[in-house]
Amino acid sequence: MSEVVLSEPAAAPLIKPKTSRDDRIMVGFILVICLYLLVTLALPLYAMLSKSFSTFSFDLTNFEFQVDSGAGWGEPVTAAILNDRLQKFAPADLATSSDGRLAVTEFFPDFSFRSPTRYRIRQLRDEAAFLFGSERVADSEWHEYGSNDFRRIVLRPSVATGLENYRTYFSTPALSRSIGNSLWIATISTLITVSLAFGFAYALSRSTMPFKGIFRLTAMIPILVPSLLPGIALVYLFGNQGMIKGLLLGESIYGPIGIVIGSVFFTFPHALIIIATALAISDARLYEAAIALRASRWKTFWTVTLPGARYGLISAAFVVFNLVITDFGLPKVIGGQYNMLAVDIYKQVIGQQNFEMGAVVSVVLLIPALFAFAIDRFVQKKQIAQLSARSVPFEPKPHRQFDWICLGYCTLVAIFIVGLIAVCQYAALIKFWPYNLSLGLSNYNFEVMDGGGWDSYANSIRLALLTALAGTAIVFVGAYMVEKTNGFATTRSAFQFLAMMPMAIPGMVLGLAYIFFFNDPANPLNAIYGTMGILVICTVTHFYTVSHLTAVTALKQMDREFEAVAASLKQPFHRLFTRVTVPVCLPSILDISIYLFVNAMTTVSAVIFLYSPDTALASVAVLNMDDAGDIAPAAAMGMMIFYTNVGARLLHSFVTRKLVRRTQAWRSL
Numbered sequence: 001m002s003e004v005v006l007s008e009p010a011a012a013p014l015i016k017p018k019t020s021r022d023d024r025i026m027v028g029f030i031l032v033i034c035l036y037l038l039v040t041l042a043l044p045l046y047a048m049l050s051k052s053f054s055t056f057s058f059d060l061t062n063f064e065f066q067v068d069s070g071a072g073w074g075e076p077v078t079a080a081i082l083n084d085r086l087q088k089f090a091p092a093d094l095a096t097s098s099d100g101r102l103a104v105t106e107f108f109p110d111f112s113f114r115s116p117t118r119y120r121i122r123q124l125r126d127e128a129a130f131l132f133g134s135e136r137v138a139d140s141e142w143h144e145y146g147s148n149d150f151r152r153i154v155l156r157p158s159v160a161t162g163l164e165n166y167r168t169y170f171s172t173p174a175l176s177r178s179i180g181n182s183l184w185i186a187t188i189s190t191l192i193t194v195s196l197a198f199g200f201a202y203a204l205s206r207s208t209m210p211f212k213g214i215f216r217l218t219a220m221i222p223i224l225v226p227s228l229l230p231g232i233a234l235v236y237l238f239g240n241q242g243m244i245k246g247l248l249l250g251e252s253i254y255g256p257i258g259i260v261i262g263s264v265f266f267t268f269p270h271a272l273i274i275i276a277t278a279l280a281i282s283d284a285r286l287y288e289a290a291i292a293l294r295a296s297r298w299k300t301f302w303t304v305t306l307p308g309a310r311y312g313l314i315s316a317a318f319v320v321f322n323l324v325i326t327d328f329g330l331p332k333v334i335g336g337q338y339n340m341l342a343v344d345i346y347k348q349v350i351g352q353q354n355f356e357m358g359a360v361v362s363v364v365l366l367i368p369a370l371f372a373f374a375i376d377r378f379v380q381k382k383q384i385a386q387l388s389a390r391s392v393p394f395e396p397k398p399h400r401q402f403d404w405i406c407l408g409y410c411t412l413v414a415i416f417i418v419g420l421i422a423v424c425q426y427a428a429l430i431k432f433w434p435y436n437l438s439l440g441l442s443n444y445n446f447e448v449m450d451g452g453g454w455d456s457y458a459n460s461i462r463l464a465l466l467t468a469l470a471g472t473a474i475v476f477v478g479a480y481m482v483e484k485t486n487g488f489a490t491t492r493s494a495f496q497f498l499a500m501m502p503m504a505i506p507g508m509v510l511g512l513a514y515i516f517f518f519n520d521p522a523n524p525l526n527a528i529y530g531t532m533g534i535l536v537i538c539t540v541t542h543f544y545t546v547s548h549l550t551a552v553t554a555l556k557q558m559d560r561e562f563e564a565v566a567a568s569l570k571q572p573f574h575r576l577f578t579r580v581t582v583p584v585c586l587p588s589i590l591d592i593s594i595y596l597f598v599n600a601m602t603t604v605s606a607v608i609f610l611y612s613p614d615t616a617l618a619s620v621a622v623l624n625m626d627d628a629g630d631i632a633p634a635a636a637m638g639m640m641i642f643y644t645n646v647g648a649r650l651l652h653s654f655v656t657r658k659l660v661r662r663t664q665a666w667r668s669l
Contacts, residue, residue, distance in 0.1 A: 254336030278312020451621030507605030
């Protein structure tokens with residue numbers, strides 16, 4: 001018999017899924033939103049980074065003069081030689097900002113604009129420029145002027161690229177000290193907040209105490225107020241004329257203590273949401289096994305509860321760390337002389353008009369923010385499923401002593417949260433603290449205060465509505481396209497990367513980057529600078545990531561069979577999108593809209609550099625009134641933001657319930 005040799009079958013060729021016309025149209029939408037994120041995020045950040053490496057100084061060797069006093073033109077002489085004769089400007093005096101100007105008459109002590117003397121000026125190199133009135137002259141030709149015109153000429157600095165700004169920053173203790181201060185405050189605040197939030201979430205998920213719903217609502221209150229508001233409340237409680245200042249035992253609330261307490265207040269709900277979600281997916285079988293093995297409650301906590309929630313704890317820690325280290329409003333109100341990085345940016349840009357150094361501080365602030373974000377994303381990738389198909393949901397059993405302890409703990413935390421809000425409302429009604437404690441509405445007369453009056457409040461509502469409408473549309477359409485498009489893996493990955501970037505960018509950094517990018521006259525988008533449009537774009541971009549993740553999570557719950565059925569029926573994707581996807585995902589769409597609305601009402605850092613007199617905002621008005629010493633009116637405006645957000649939340653709940661009843665009836669079938 002002949003031996004039969006069986007050859008191995010050839011490997012099947014890899015079949016790539018075909019892309020349809022709809023897929024090509026959808027990837028076109030992805031490219032459009034990618035372009036939006038490039039223009040509103042990547043390019044401004046690049047402009048800011050470039051600015052941080054730019055140094056400006058007057059190069060006096062570049063400018064040459066000739067003088068004619070009636071006897072003919074004299075020998076050409078540089079501004080550097082004239083300065084050496086006068087000893088007027090030291091080398092340190094010649095370092096300046098990008099908008100620096102130096103009058104040429106400073107080099108001619110006998111100058112008189114009524115004199116018949118004539119002057120010539122030229123540049124030896126074209127790397128700088130001089131201004132004649134508002135006309136910029138950047139050539140190397142001789143330009144002749146009479147005395148009256150010559151006095152209108154100013155020199156412009158030349159630009160160099162290098163690390164000089166960074167050397168200056170790190171060699172200036174008053175500036176570089178802010179790095180240690182910010183890291184220290186963020187670390188302490190993170191430890192305290194995550195510990196308190198874990199205890200609160202544990203009480204809600206592991207006890208049968210009463211009033212859980214009330215406690216959940218109370219814990220979310222800080223999300224509805226700008227971060228400046230707890231600072232104002234702490235001033236009234238522990239300030240120099242505070243109600244209970246003696247509790248600090250002689251320590252000042254203006255500094256690290258105030259920043260930490262305020263940071264715990266406004267970051268608490270963010271940590272609670274993450275940790276509560278981690279604790280909610282526990283498997284009851286693990287606890288039953290612990291009981292069968294006669295493990296103590298303490299042992300069960302350390303071997304079952306804590307390991308199961310570890311990823312939530314880590315994620316909450318990095319979220320809180322990022323929020324604290326990038327916050328501007330709270331340390332600005334109550335930080336005193338304790339420097340923080342975000343406040344340093346404000347001081348450099350607004351206080352000293354030193355935009356280059358502001359860009360340097362922004363880059364420094366970006367490093368810990370990006371580092372925390374990267375670690376958080378790495379940890380989330382390592383996370384494994386805690387809940388299998390066979391898992392049994394955990395249901396707490398009554399335990400009288402434990403339930404009372406949980407109730408007491410949650411009550412203390414709720415008193416802390418509600419107490420600070422109540423103090424702000426009380427401060428907003430007092431006529432003149434602490435001398436006239438009678439109540440009234442005089443502090444709500446914003447028209448006589450700094451900050452923009454009631455128009456700023458109206459502008460904030462307008463910004464919030466436009467952000468909610470435009471942002472929800474952009475975010476959800478982008479998430480749908482990237483989630484439901486077949487093929488084009490590289491394009492979709494690039495879009496996902498751009499969509500995740502805003503979470504790592506502090507608001508102050510983004511706002512400053514917009515100045516460098518959109519305020520450039522050469523930019524065709526320069527027309528939107530100083531308008532409501534740039535505020536909407538900045539706010540949508542700043543809060544893009546969380547909205548995008550919410551939309552993607554909702555879309556992942558929809559099986560791709562919907563697209564297959566629509567394709568078999570030859571229905572275009574836009575019909576499936578409007579008639580099926582949007583109604584099914586309507587709860588998530590409404591959640592995105594209210595998230596953007598609330599954050600647009602409360603944001604300060606992202607818009608502090610971008611508003612104009614016509615687009616002043618309520619959150620910025622709180623800061624400006626506090627700066628002007630009008631603390632009670634600042635509290636009043638802060639409470640108006642709070643009540644507006646509460647009303648928006650209630651309206652959102654009502655509309656959601658009505659629409660869900662109509663569009664989600666299929667879920668109960």
